Structure formats: structure tokens, C-alpha cells
Amino acid sequence: MTKVSEVIEVLELIAPTEYQESYDNSGLLIGNPHAEVKGALITLDVTEEVIEEALELECNLIVAHHPLIFKGLKRLSGNHWVQRCTRSAIKNELAIYAIHTNLDNVLGSGVNGKIADQIGLKGTSVLVPKSGxxxxxxxxxxxxxxxxxxxxxxxxxxxxxxxxxxxxxxxxxxxxxxxxxxxxxxxxxxxxxxxxxxxxxxxxxxxxDGYHPHWGSGVLGELELPMPERSFLEFLKEKMNTQIIRHTALMGKSVSRVAVCGGSGSTFLGASIAAGADVYISGDFKYHDFFEADDQIVIADIGHYESEQFTSELLFDIISKNFSTFALHCTKVNTNPINYF
Ligand SMILES: [Zn+2]
CATH class of the missing domain: 3.30.70.120 (Alpha-Beta Plaits)
Known part of the structure; x- marks a missing residue:
């Protein structure tokens, strides 16, 4: 028998909740930590469809990357999708746990380490280390x-x-x-x-004031062999399984040093330039933020969902290595709210 709290303990050994950013809301959001896990479903986002899937699979724990309850909830009347998900989870005794920026902030076993592995970066280190x-x-x-x-x-x-x-x-x-x-x-x-x-x-x-090489935001690493910018974008598209890359002007240089921050990462553009990266891979760049590349770096925005899609695999590996007493699934729902036409 495995309790919800035991699964959380294993996840937090890798990504302690105190490593989350101040604006975040990671942790157990709904449910009883002492309940026995009958089945668990892993997802990037909790949506009504994902909750239905969990119930069909007889899962009573959802492990999500993005917190369902993020900005706070003032009512549970059900006229907003977050309220409906929350009501349904409580009614069906479904625990919902989120592991968000704390997972972004650990290298090696975190979100950005996974992207770095996917594109084969070597000699990786944290892009913006945390002090303390x-x-x-x-x-x-x-x-x-x-x-x-x-x-x-x-x-x-x-x-x-x-x-x-x-x-x-x-x-x-x-x-x-x-x-x-x-x-x-x-x-x-x-x-x-x-x-x-x-x-x-x-x-x-x-x-x-010291820094730990595995604690902080983003990742910096080198490609095994430098490649022309256009070939790198093709390679990136294939490795990250993305339909579209929004990027700034190519500079006619070869790419060897690459900075990465999955999710919404425009904040770390300056750090990527300062670190001498040729390309910065991230998501959720706004129009005006693209100007800040300023011919010093190529921004490659691969999409928020696309940049984090391998996070479910990462969570699956951690949980399946540690527990065998319940069925573990990755969601089959594509929760990306953005469609391309
Ligand atoms: Zn995200």
C-alpha cells in the first residue's frame, strides 16, 4: 500500500517545494495525503478531460506540472473550468499534486535537463543559478x-x-x-x-552567497558538433516534435553553445546572451521581447507546451522506478490549448 504522501516525498526529494518561485503554487492542491494511491495519472495540465480520464482509469491521484489552482479561488460555483475541475476532484476524492517551478529549477532531473538530453547538450550547467x-x-x-x-x-x-x-x-x-x-x-x-x-x-x-551547479533556472550546454543555424532549427524541430519555431533573424554563424528554458522563459534572454549562447530555446516570447535578441543571439520559441512535453515522461520515470503498488499512466489528452492552422 502506498500513500499519496509517499509519492510526494519521492518527488520532493528531487524537486523540493521550497525551490519553487515565489509566484508559484506547487504542492498538494486537493486531496488527502494519507489516502492510499489506487492509480496515478501524469499530465502537464489538469483539464476537465484529464479528470474524466483519471476517473475512467480508476486513478485517485493526478500528478501535474502546472498547478490547477494558481491565482487563488474565490468561489466553487462551477462557472469557470478551474472551479469545475476542483469540484469534480473533491467530489470524486481525487488528489491533485503539482510540481512546477521547483521541477524547472533542478538540473539533471528537471524540465530543462530533459530538453538538454533531448537535443544532446554536453557539459550542462544551470543558466541562472540560485544563491542561498x-x-x-x-x-x-x-x-x-x-x-x-x-x-x-x-x-x-x-x-x-x-x-x-x-x-x-x-x-x-x-x-x-x-x-x-x-x-x-x-x-x-x-x-x-x-x-x-x-x-x-x-x-x-x-x-x-554560493551557487550549486544543479540549482537554478534554465540550462546552458554545448552541442557535440557545431551546426549551421538553419540545420540546427531543423534538428530542434525534429527532436522537440514541434510544428513551428518562431525565431529571430539568423546571424550566419554556427551554433555550438545553447541556452534553454522551457515554458515561459523570456526573462532569461539577457542571461543567455551574457553566457555567450548562440541560440536561446524557450517558449511564450511576446512580440516586443523578440527585439531584445538585438543581433546577439537567435531566439527559438518552440512553444510552451512543446518545450515541456517530455516532462510527463520524466515524472513517469521517477514514480515508476520507486513504486509498483499502483497503476501509473501518462495522459493521452493533448492539453495544449494552442492550435496551429
Ligand atoms: Zn509551463
């Missing part, structure tokens, strides 16, 4: 050295420095000890605290 790593310091008796070190090392800290502490006066009765200093991403703070508590040790945390 925590440094920590634990002092422990020498006897505990191996146990504490092993427990901390298992949390994947960025750096780990250990040093001996020898009493100044051996006759004073003080025992030799050691100090561990390290740097972690903020979501590991509780885990470090638990280790310290387990061994009855004191731990001190400090916020730093």
Missing part, C-alpha cells in the same frame, strides 16, 4: 568520526572539510575531537540537523 546555499559546522568527539562523516557524506554536500581538534593542554582532560564543515542546498538542512541530533551534537548553519 547553507554552510554548516559540526564538532564531534573523535570516536564518532567515521559514523558522522558517512552519514553527512550520504547527503551529497558540495564540499566537506574535516579537521582535527586537539586539546591545547592534554592534561586538562578534554578529549580530541574533529570538526566537519560543509556546504549544502537549503532543503538538506533538516537532514543535517537530524544527524546532529542523533549523535547529540551541535550544528551551526550560515547562509552563503
Amino acid at each position: 546555499l547553507l554552510s554548516f559546522e559540526i564538532v564531534a568527539p573523535a570516536l564518532l568520526r567515521n559514523d558522522v562523516l558517512a552519514a553527512i557524506a550520504a547527503l551529497e554536500p558540495m564540499e566537506l572539510i574535516e579537521s582535527d581538534i586537539r586539546p591545547a593542554l592534554p592534561a586538562s582532560g578534554a578529549k580530541p575531537g574533529f570538526k566537519i564543515e560543509g556546504v549544502i542546498r537549503p532543503h538538506k538542512k533538516n537532514a543535517v540537523g537530524k544527524i546532529a541530533q542523533q549523535y547529540n551534537l551541535k550544528v551551526f548553519f550560515n547562509k552563503t
Whole structure:
């Protein structure tokens, strides 16, 4: 038996909710975290059609990328599609969980890492890293050295420095000890605290300006072999399975460094130019934003839905690797609200 909360726990080990942007509303939006998962459906968007599909498949959990409830709900009378979806989910005891910008903000297993894999980018790093790593310091008796070190090392800290502490006066009765200093991403703070508590040790945390290579927005990487701009656009169209790419003027250069931010990414155009990218792949660019390419980069807007379409696969892989007690499906509904004619 698997509870809704256990599925959430696994997802949040990869993309902790505290990594979501301030405007976002990721997390469990509807439902009981203690309910047993009978079946789960993965989707980019929750629509009435997706809810119907979940009920037909006897799923009582929907894992979505975009939060159904985003700007807040003032009534549930049913004259808006979000209200109808919410009512139907509550009535049918369907849990709805959203993993949105927190999944965008982790490289390796996040949305942008998936796009980078799809087009074969090498040497990837986060385009706009987040600051706010925590440094920590634990002092422990020498006897505990191996146990504490092993427990901390298992949390994947960025750096780990250990040093001996020898009493100044051996006759004073003080025992030799050691100090561990390290740097972690903020979501590991509780885990470090638990280790310290387990061994009855004191731990001190400090916020730093440091960056983690896997925490932040967008991704930057290099193509294995440079290609002419036009060939790159053709390649991109095929790899991202998109009908249309809206792009700025080609500059007659070859493409080797590529910046990516799936979804609505016009905010990171400046960072892509500063990083020396030849092309910036994103979605949802507005008319005026295209001017900002200013002959310094080629913007390739592949569409919001299209840029995130592989996110369902990513979520499917994470959940199916960890659970086998319930049926897992990816939606067959094309939730893209934009049609091309
Ligand atoms: Zn999106």
C-alpha cells in the first residue's frame, strides 16, 4: 500500500517545494495525503478531460506540472473550468499534486535537463543559478568520526572539510575531537540537523552567497558538433516534435553553445546572451521581447507546451522506478490549448 504522501516525498526529494518561485503554487492542491494511491495519472495540465480520464482509469491521484489552482479561488460555483475541475476532484476524492517551478529549477532531473538530453547538450550547467546555499559546522568527539562523516557524506554536500581538534593542554582532560564543515542546498538542512541530533551534537548553519551547479533556472550546454543555424532549427524541430519555431533573424554563424528554458522563459534572454549562447530555446516570447535578441543571439520559441512535453515522461520515470503498488499512466489528452492552422 502506498500513500499519496509517499509519492510526494519521492518527488520532493528531487524537486523540493521550497525551490519553487515565489509566484508559484506547487504542492498538494486537493486531496488527502494519507489516502492510499489506487492509480496515478501524469499530465502537464489538469483539464476537465484529464479528470474524466483519471476517473475512467480508476486513478485517485493526478500528478501535474502546472498547478490547477494558481491565482487563488474565490468561489466553487462551477462557472469557470478551474472551479469545475476542483469540484469534480473533491467530489470524486481525487488528489491533485503539482510540481512546477521547483521541477524547472533542478538540473539533471528537471524540465530543462530533459530538453538538454533531448537535443544532446554536453557539459550542462544551470543558466541562472540560485544563491542561498547553507554552510554548516559540526564538532564531534573523535570516536564518532567515521559514523558522522558517512552519514553527512550520504547527503551529497558540495564540499566537506574535516579537521582535527586537539586539546591545547592534554592534561586538562578534554578529549580530541574533529570538526566537519560543509556546504549544502537549503532543503538538506533538516537532514543535517537530524544527524546532529542523533549523535547529540551541535550544528551551526550560515547562509552563503554560493551557487550549486544543479540549482537554478534554465540550462546552458554545448552541442557535440557545431551546426549551421538553419540545420540546427531543423534538428530542434525534429527532436522537440514541434510544428513551428518562431525565431529571430539568423546571424550566419554556427551554433555550438545553447541556452534553454522551457515554458515561459523570456526573462532569461539577457542571461543567455551574457553566457555567450548562440541560440536561446524557450517558449511564450511576446512580440516586443523578440527585439531584445538585438543581433546577439537567435531566439527559438518552440512553444510552451512543446518545450515541456517530455516532462510527463520524466515524472513517469521517477514514480515508476520507486513504486509498483499502483497503476501509473501518462495522459493521452493533448492539453495544449494552442492550435496551429
Ligand atoms: Zn509551463
